[in-house]
Amino acid sequence: MSVRHTNAPKRSQLSAALFAALAVTTTCTSFAQEQTAATPDTSSTQTSTLDKVTVTGSRIKRTEIEGPSPVTVITSAQIEREGFNTVYDALNTLTQAGGAAQNEIFQGGFTPNASVINLRGLGPGRTLLLINGRRAADYPLPYNGQSNFANFGNIPAAAVDRIELLAGGASAIYGSDAVAGVINVILKTNFEGDILKVRGSTSTRGGGDIGDVQWIGGKTGDNWSVTYAAEYYTSEPLYAYQRDFMDSSLDNPLPPDFVGIQPTGTMRVRRRTGSTAGSYFAPPAGACEQLGDEWVRWNYRSANAAGVITNLGQSCGSFKDVAYQTIRNGNNDLSGYVFGTYDFENGMQAWGSLQAWTSKAKYGAGTQFWGGRTVGGLWFDQGFNALVDAQRVFTPQEAGGVENLLAKNDEKSYDLAFGLRGTIADRFDWDVTLSRAEYNVQVDRPRLLSTSVNNWFLGPQLGTQVVGGVTYPVYRLNQSRYYTALTPQEFAALNTVVKTDAESFVNQASFTISGDLFEMPAGPLAFAAVVEASQQEYTLTADRRILPDYTGTDRPYNLTGTGGGGDRDRYALGVEFSIPIFSMLKASVAGRYDKYDDITSVDDAKTWNAGLEFRPLDSLLFRASYSTSFRAPDMHYVFAERSGSFSAIFDTRRCLESGRTAAQCPSSDTTINYTSFGVRQGTTDLTEETGKSWTAGVVWDIMDGLSISADYYHIELEDAVADITTAYILDGEAGCVTGLTRNRQPFTLGAPGSAFCNDMLSRVTRLSAPGTPNDGQITEIRRGPINRAFLGTKGIDATLDYRLDTDRLGDFRLQLGYSHTLEQTTSQFKGDPILDYRDDLTNFDFRSRVRATATWQKNDWQAAVFALRYGSLPNWQETGRIAPYIVYNMSVGKQVTEKLGVNFYVNNVLDKVHPRDDGYNSYPYFWRAFSPIGREVALELEYKFN
Incomplete structure (x- = not known):
């Protein structure tokens, strides 16, 4: 948010009340706020004269806090007061972010180290991430192996001043991707002094230790300023076996059939023909007892739909194998940020910004397994004299410890920008910006080698055998090796490391100008214009051995991947106007033209928006907006290799x-x-997605200290691209x-x-x-x-903000944010009927969310209670819905001395892990949107050096 220092008009009572609310550090949900010179005392509630500011969703500077479209603000102080460890943790509690998404609990995905936001349930790739108003580089690994998206996990909390969310179409301002909304991360500027924060946390159920050290500072001179921040964040990996409700398949609340819960077959050889097809060959004595209780000898059974039970025979199995995956990644993150300005004598200002982040993460999807070398895993075995298949699951003990099963990500990103800005004729503000954002990821993943593990257990092929008219290869399973636990050295010899390298970048240049064109009877006609040019590129280089057409003998076992890469140039021209029609009514209009130069058939896109603000009273605002939006074909949808x-x-x-x-x-x-x-495989035949977005709402300052808002939204998307x-x-x-x-x-x-x-x-x-x-x-x-046909969503966002200041008891604050989805619609292809899937029992988007924060402050003490209510979800058996779910956080802090402060946090106070669903018979037996971490406690020391 840039600031124009002018003699601002007097604010309305509504604007003053809302701005005062935003000045408090525990702001929960609100509209755009003023950026003042930062001071170390972030708890200050003192306000100052409101200058003209730029709000996310417009480039025109304005004095009113609220505009035609609602903007949600999360401050850095709020992130801390509500107990969150990271920026993503806070963003993930936004009421508008109720769409289902893969996260760290879902280690079977393509991007287990990335953190995504799914606004309105329209998909992660349809939310635009900005850093100080500039487009961030895409995460270079594709979400679900299909599409590019923004990673919200690489935003260092120490550098953040606030985050602004505009949920709805905003392509007329920002171009492609701003379909579901825009999240603008605004970094600190004009900071004075130095603050050191040291925080440690752990979970009361065990494991999950986290450490965080932040240094935030700044200096100013007569014609210069510098703001800087550094952060080191470390967390240990947390495994499913460290949680007793998901450490075994025996935690399954609903046995799959009449035979009850049975262990995963870990040393299983099964006959596949004849009257006893499906039966198991019993392992030799002592085979299942080698590793204590890691393997169990089990008499397996099967049952048909009528409940008739068939005995299959003995095999070695494990109830524990499901629990060796991580449920929170281990991370070592280091980040730095610096922002500086220099004022020339002619009034022009030069500025520069660099934000860099590096991370080393480790995570795991659990055990590895071997199931034979042929299609379907079948071979004729001379030792068993039968057509068989097999399954051999390797334990962490065989690997030399669970750490040796973990994948490792080495990630680096930076955002570099510099520019000049000034004023023309004391009327028009201008800014020239050049920037580059880049993201690099290297993934190392341990994996069995097909040839090595096949030869270890089967040896050379011994010929062929015809069974049932089909020719099968003949082998003799080395039963001594198969039924004996491997040593770590033997396991290492059968493994390789699969490497994937990916990078993306975006180069941008822009020129903006804004100001008042001339006076109208009801006020000045304001405008803003922007000219942009950008170059976007990504490269995804997968280990060639996991590509589907690789025929070498060193192929990793049972693993595939994706590669791709391409570039795109874009040029854009945009203009906005703010038009005072009469004293109570203001209109805004904007238009933008984007020109594309890439391999697709997309040539250009034209978008526009319009808004109205009606203020019949100083304390009452009615508003409405309409906008068109678009999304150019996702680059990995276009350039993905087979x-x-x-x-x-x-x-x-x-x-x-x-x-x-x-x-x-x-x-x-x-x-x-x-x-x-x-x-x-990707295709160049895709066209752009096109969207429409409507909002209408009211903001009412009911009385001093109490305000409410309610907004209706309606988003439609045509030609949505999906597999x-x-x-x-x-x-x-x-x-x-x-x-x-x-x-x-x-x-x-x-x-x-x-x-x-x-x-x-x-x-x-x-x-x-x-x-x-x-x-x-x-x-x-x-x-x-x-290009499929249609996506749509309708709903309501509402907020309440109440503040009570007392002399004896202190100052109290309550903020509520509420989002409720009224309708979600879709059609698969053009001409198909449009169906409402909001209540579909396979839809795991939350229909509603409530976010609440209550705070208290008196003298040197402060406290906060945060609550997040998740709406109901379908049960796993698709017969109904499970109950809503509420998580509470609490914090208390004291300023011990003028320089030293202490804060204590308890997240998930009631130690909840997931709502009850007795029919959820798929591991981990609860939906991945719910955290299995449980209660966490943290202590933070804050020291001010000025």
């Missing part, structure tokens, strides 16, 4: 061909539910072959021989193996991005 991945699927065609509906094909039926290989889902392809293939839907109703999307059916059938490859369990099993599914 990549592959394994995923669990539901084989709709097999289910229907068996005479059942989808509901009658249980998850325990492995002929229907199994893992398949899928490939995808054709695997489920859609498999349902389409099944419908084209059987003529039926999942529920065995007539299939109407296409007939055999139609373009639709030819496309669906071409995307699925099946194995032809007559007489075997794998006959007709899917071996490859081909996906890819397309």
